Amino acid sequence: MLWNTLLLALRSIRRNLMRSFLTVLGIVIGVAAVITMVTLGKGATRSVTEQIASMGSNLVIVMPGQRFGPGAVPGAPFKNADAEAVRSQIAGARLVAPIVTQGATAVYQANNWSTVVTGSSDDYFEVGNWEIAAGRGFTEAEERAGKAVCVIGETVREKLFGRLHNPVGSEIRIRQFACEVIGLLKAKGQSSMGADQDDIVVMPLRTVQRRMSGSQDVSRLSISVKDSASIDAVKVQLAELLRERRKLDENEDDDFRVMDTRQIAETLTATTRILTMLLGAVAAVSLLVGGIGIMNIMLVSVTERTREIGIRLAIGALEREVLLQFLIEAVVLSSLGGLVGIALATAASIGLSSLMSLPYLFDPGINLLSFLFSAAIGVVFGYFPARRAAGLNPIDALRHE
Amino acid sequence: MSQAAALIQFSGITKTYGRGQAAFQALKGIDLTVQAGDFVAVMGPSGSGKSTAMNILGCLDTPSGGSYLFEGVRVETLSRNDRALLRRHYLGFVFQGFNLLARTTALENVELPLIYRGEPRAARHAAARAALAQVGLAGWEHHTPAELSGGQQQRVAIARAIVTRPHVLLADEPTGNLDTRTSEEIMDLIVSLNRDQGITVLMVTHEPDMAAFARRVVRFVDGRVESDASNGEAG
Structure with a gap:
């Protein structure tokens, strides 16, 4: 049937x-x-x-200013000393990377590419979850002396050197100075906002401050916290420390923001x-x-x-x-x-x-x-x-x- | 009447539509006996209950009262399924409106009852082709109803009705939609089925010309049998 x-x-x-x-x-x-x-x-x-995972885990970011858009409270940039204070006074902070960024054109032979130069410490790579694909990061001596060395991202390598060329050891020009490429970062791809994360040149903080920005300003701090359970405590301590250093009265609002990756996520x-x-x-x-x-x-x-x-x-x-x-x-x-x-x-x-x-x-x-x-x-x-x-x-x- | 058990025996069959004050009694107690091999024309004006009686005979509808014996079986006690099986194995239908499946070839229409009987494919096709040949439609197996004339469609319907070798062929106004010449061809076909294969035929018609082909004419008026007589010339 x-x-x-x-x-x-x-x-x-x-x-x-x-x-x-x-x-x-x-x-x-x-x-x-x-x-x-x-x-x-x-x-x-x-x-x-x-x-978000590629941003690094247990990450706390501190930026000057409060809120975006209308009603935004501008805040004075941080200084090198702020980074030092955080490093020495906040026990829960494992690594502290002060960051300053500058737009610049990088030139290698006939190729040039407009990119963003980031000045930071060697900790920047670990805090930001970057892997070095070739070469090395900064030594302490290079950081202290503000030497003209840089680690470049995959996009910058591709635009200046082509896909196959190993850039480590070559010199590129940034503005008026020559800079030795000492490392190449492993590609991360696009960020969730669609920005190319690999379009980056990293130099020691002092190099950027002396040769490009001409000030002791730090535009943000990336802090890696020892364990995720202490993130909230670290955030409170950071806020207290920075309020004190920025001499804010009790009735004044914070003129900076403390965010962690979980919030961003x-x-x-x-x-x-x-x-x-x-x-x-x-x-x-x-x-x-x-x-x-x-x-x-x-x-x-x-x-x-x-x-x-x-x-x-x-x-x-x-x-x-x-x-x-x-x-x-x-x-x-x-x-x-x-x-x-x-x-x-x-x-x-x-x-x-x-x-x-x-x-x-x-x-x-x-x-x-x-x-x-x-x-x-x-x-x-x-x-x-x-x-x-x-x-x-x-x-x-x-x-x- | 004959001594042998009748093929069909209606005793006091009634049919009422609706209920209460709106109730309408279409059949008011019908007694009718049909012997195997007979050819009965059922006549009567519109609304006389002849089609209703035919539908009850064919187990397409159920009576409100009375008793219906088909080959000794009390039909009114059968379940819906058993009535379907009775139709499947003993009855064949021809309707005024042909009632063929649309967009379906003549062969597929004719083999349909055999599919429900569970006949194997080869036997089904052979029987369907034979039935179509018998109604004069050899070579038309793969035409759909839309590609056939009214007379041809009715022949397909007859082939479908006889392909199962039924005991009874029930025809409700089989020539109602056809012109005179085609009607006579259809009637000749039905007569030959009755005469040569011994199929009992019950045919509803309101045309005396068509009733003349039958051996016996039963006249319905107002839900009752008014007359029941042998047809002299067909006898």
Whole structure:
């Protein structure tokens, strides 16, 4: 009975190609949209998480000024002495990297590239989770003397030296002085904000202050905390120390900000999560629209199908055979639509992910969920009108107008 | 009446539509006996209950009261499934509106009852082709109803009805949608099925010309049998 009913179901699908096609199409579009949107959202979230991990763990960043935008409180930059004070007085701080940045053009032979020069200590590499791919970091002597040495990022290497050339030992020109390349950083890729993290030249702090900025200013401090449990305590201590050093009255607000990576991570992931939900909601609407399309097709064909059911019953089909046939039709069409939708979504997700340089993550949960939802729509709208018709007296089904 | 057990025996069959004050009694107690091999034309004006009686005979509808014996089986006690099986194994139907499956070839329409019977593919095809040949449609197996004339569609419907070698062929106004010449061809076909294969035929019609092909004419008026007589010339 099952075999014959399957035959009848497949014949019926083939016979009503347009109806079958429209049903499948509705499911394909809905399923593909939902899966693609959610997969891209997950990729974006993962990308952000990876970026945050690449910033380094247990990281606390201190910047002058409070708030951005209107109502921002400007703050005086930090000085070298502030970094020293943090280093010597905050027990929980493992490494302290004072940072100053300057825009500059780097030149090597005929190539030049506009980049950002960062002045810091050797700790900068460890605090910022940088790996040195070739060469070395700064020695203490170089830092103290403010020697013209630099460690460059992958983008700068590519632009000045080409992809294959080992830059270590070469000299590049930054503004008016020549600078020896002593190290090359391992590539990190884009940041979550889309900035190229590898577009960087790092020099000892004193070198930048003497030869470029001409002051003792430090634009921010990156601090690596010994263990994550003490982050909050370190932040409080930092705030107290800096308030004292910046001579703030008790009733004055902080004119600096202390942030840790967890906070940054929370802000960024909250944003991407909202975006993912938004995309998912839009996609869910398309799944719903697809479902309504299927419902329309099914309801429009109910009259014809009711008569068909009457004919089948009259020539001796059992009610359960008719129902099984309709159930098989619905399941076959919905499953086909679901599978094509998943295939389409996979192709679209992989394509769009690489286009937007996001990681592609296959999410079995959303694939299964959309598939089941589409199958449910197909079965509900394909099967239930049939169930009503098959319960009629054959003559009433035959006479259905 | 004959001594042998009748093929069909209606006793006091009633059918009421609706309930309460809106109730309408379409059949007011029908007694009718049909012997195997007979050819009965059921006539009567519109609303006389002839089609209702036919639908009950064909187990497409259920009576409100009375008793219906089909080959000795009490039909009104059968379940929905058993009635379907009775249709599957003993009855064939021809309708005024043909009732073929759309976009489905003649062959597939005719083999449909055999699929429900679970016949293997080869036997099914052979039987369907033979039935189509018998109604004069050899070579038309792969045409869909839309590609066939009304008379041809009705022939396909007849082929579908007889492919299972039913005991009874129930025809409800089989020529109602056809012109006179085609109608006579269809009637000749039905007569030959009755005469050569011994299929009992019950045919509803309101055209005396068509009723003339039957051996016996039963007249319905207002939900009752008004007359029941042998047809002299067909006898």
